[in-house]
Amino acid sequence: MPNTTPRKEIRVNAFAMATPVHHSPGLWRHPDDRSLAYTSLEYWTDLAQILERGKFDALFIADSMASNDVYGGSYHAALKVGAQLPKLDPIVAVSAMARVTTHLGFGITSNALYEPPYPFARRMSTLDHLTKGRIGWNIVTGHTTSGARAVGEKALTPHDQRYDIADEYLDAVYALWEGSWDDDAAVRDREHLVFADPAKIRPIVHRGQHFQVEAIHLAEPSPQRTPVLFQAGASTRGRAFAARHAECIFVSGPSPTVIAPVVADTRRRAAALGRDPREILFFSMATVIVGATEDEARAKLEDYRRYINPEAALILFSGWTGIDFSTWDLDAPIRFDDRAQGLVSALEAFSIADPDRVWTVRELAEHNAIGGRGPVFVGSAEQVADQIEAWVEATDVDGLNLSYAVTPGGFADFGTYVVPELQRRGRFKADYAPGTLREKIYGAGRARLPDTHPAAGFRPGATDGVQRHAV
Ligand SMILES: Cc1cc2nc3c(=O)[nH]c(=O)nc-3n(C[C@H](O)[C@H](O)[C@H](O)COP(=O)(O)O)c2cc1C
Numbered sequence: 001m002p003n004t005t006p007r008k009e010i011r012v013n014a015f016a017m018a019t020p021v022h023h024s025p026g027l028w029r030h031p032d033d034r035s036l037a038y039t040s041l042e043y044w045t046d047l048a049q050i051l052e053r054g055k056f057d058a059l060f061i062a063d064s065m066a067s068n069d070v071y072g073g074s075y076h077a078a079l080k081v082g083a084q085l086p087k088l089d090p091i092v093a094v095s096a097m098a099r100v101t102t103h104l105g106f107g108i109t110s111n112a113l114y115e116p117p118y119p120f121a122r123r124m125s126t127l128d129h130l131t132k133g134r135i136g137w138n139i140v141t142g143h144t145t146s147g148a149r150a151v152g153e154k155a156l157t158p159h160d161q162r163y164d165i166a167d168e169y170l171d172a173v174y175a176l177w178e179g180s181w182d183d184d185a186a187v188r189d190r191e192h193l194v195f196a197d198p199a200k201i202r203p204i205v206h207r208g209q210h211f212q213v214e215a216i217h218l219a220e221p222s223p224q225r226t227p228v229l230f231q232a233g234a235s236t237r238g239r240a241f242a243a244r245h246a247e248c249i250f251v252s253g254p255s256p257t258v259i260a261p262v263v264a265d266t267r268r269r270a271a272a273l274g275r276d277p278r279e280i281l282f283f284s285m286a287t288v289i290v291g292a293t294e295d296e297a298r299a300k301l302e303d304y305r306r307y308i309n310p311e312a313a314l315i316l317f318s319g320w321t322g323i324d325f326s327t328w329d330l331d332a333p334i335r336f337d338d339r340a341q342g343l344v345s346a347l348e349a350f351s352i353a354d355p356d357r358v359w360t361v362r363e364l365a366e367h368n369a370i371g372g373r374g375p376v377f378v379g380s381a382e383q384v385a386d387q388i389e390a391w392v393e394a395t396d397v398d399g400l401n402l403s404y405a406v407t408p409g410g411f412a413d414f415g416t417y418v419v420p421e422l423q424r425r426g427r428f429k430a431d432y433a434p435g436t437l438r439e440k441i442y443g444a445g446r447a448r449l450p451d452t453h454p455a456a457g458f459r460p461g462a463t464d465g466v467q468r469h470a471v
Pocket of ligand 1: 061062063064109138139140141142143231232233234235236237238239250251252285401
């Protein structure tokens with residue numbers, strides 16, 4: 001019997017950051033690269049248009065408050081090579097990008113520990129209005145001491161506790177987005193001179209351990225209310241958090257052996273919480289270098305490799321793990337029993353990927369020098385599509401979070417070569433679906449979170465009168 005199960009659609013987000021070096025240090029010197037234009041609005045609007053031409057699902061913009069000061073004990077090394085330093089606020093260019101596109105989604109990173117929920121909730125509602133419902137939020141909790149100190153903490157809050165605080169933050173913003181206004185509260189009745197019906201708008205009272213809110217939400221309901229929720233919890237506590245809240249989950253690792261168990265475990269956890277595990281979409285970080293022929297793609301890779309900066313890759317890795325690699329011998333084997341309060345999974349991934357291999361610091365740096373911690377798929381359109389399909393089969397992810405060697409050329413190449421090939425194979429949408437970002441993911445009529453999501457518990461019908469959410 002032939003297998004008639006429809007093959008799942010492969011989705012693609014572009015992965016970027018408002019900084020000179022995201023995941024390919026040194027490549028900003030390449031003549032085809034426009035990274036240094038990250039301070040101009042045109043860079044972002046051009047990028048958004050390129051992505052929409054390539055039918056990318058969303059542009060996902062990473063962010064942190066870290067000043068990358070682990071390597072060498074100072075931010076000097078990171079600043080010198082532009083290793084995710086400096087960096088601009090990822091939110092500000094979004095409304096300009098929305099103006100020049102119609103369908104592209106925007107995943108914006110914001111830390112749930114570093115800004116009070118009230119102003120953040122309003123900013124996201126504003127963007128959800130201005131983009132007509134194309135906003136997503138990548139929920140992060142910060143993993144660097146420099147970021148924690150920047151916002152007034154004395155030290156980095158312990159790993160699992162950061163997720164506990166984020167859980168409470170989400171309760172507060174869910175209440176604001178979902179519970180404060182009824183859908184029909186803004187009546188806009190010209191005849192009777194009534195803008196809104198106060199009886200349909202209620203204050204949120206959240207008295208928590210970490211956050212206090214007592215106010216009505218200042219924004220009227222936006223198309224999605226709660227933005228599409230992205231998260232990247234990889235640790236046990238992180239997966240529990242993601243299984244509860246996330247609709248889209250980012251994973252990264254150098255091989256399917258790292259990713260597949262995380263995907264399976266998180267889907268299991270979501271099912272145990274009453275959510276449909278297939279509705280959680282996993283995006284795996286990867287870089288694609290593609291050309292009209294395999295030779296052309298390999299020549300590109302060789303050319304790019306002449307610009308890489310392995311030391312800067314180590315600077316980034318030091319920031320993620322909290323380990324100062326500047327003091328390590330480049331040819332020394334890495335001890336994977338090292339644990340840091342930072343991004344613990346980043347380092348472990350390399351030992352899980354290949355348990356028998358002994359990685360040296362130099363190898364780790366070179367491996368991460370193009371596109372970061374994911375695989376690099378190289379070849380003709382057919383070859384790259386084969387590699388992506390095999391990766392998706394082996395990991396059960398739903399798509400890629402596409403990193404680049406050069407920007408925006410890497411994204412444009414993907415749209416030119418790989419998307420038509422995946423479409424030919426029935427693995428990529430022929431065109432965008434109408435509606436909000438959530439509707440494009442889940443179908444018409446699904447602009448809002450489903451009743452099985454914890455945010456639904458904050459809707460007006462779920463409680464009566466004033467919303468009170470004491471923690
Ligand atoms: C593709 C991807 C993108 C991420 N982007 C960010 C980011 O922009 N800012 C940030 O602080 N952390 C980011 N992270 C880190 C995650 O939020 C998370 O801390 C990490 O995956 C480790 O999981 P854990 O916190 O459960 O240990 C990202 C992780 C991945 C895999």
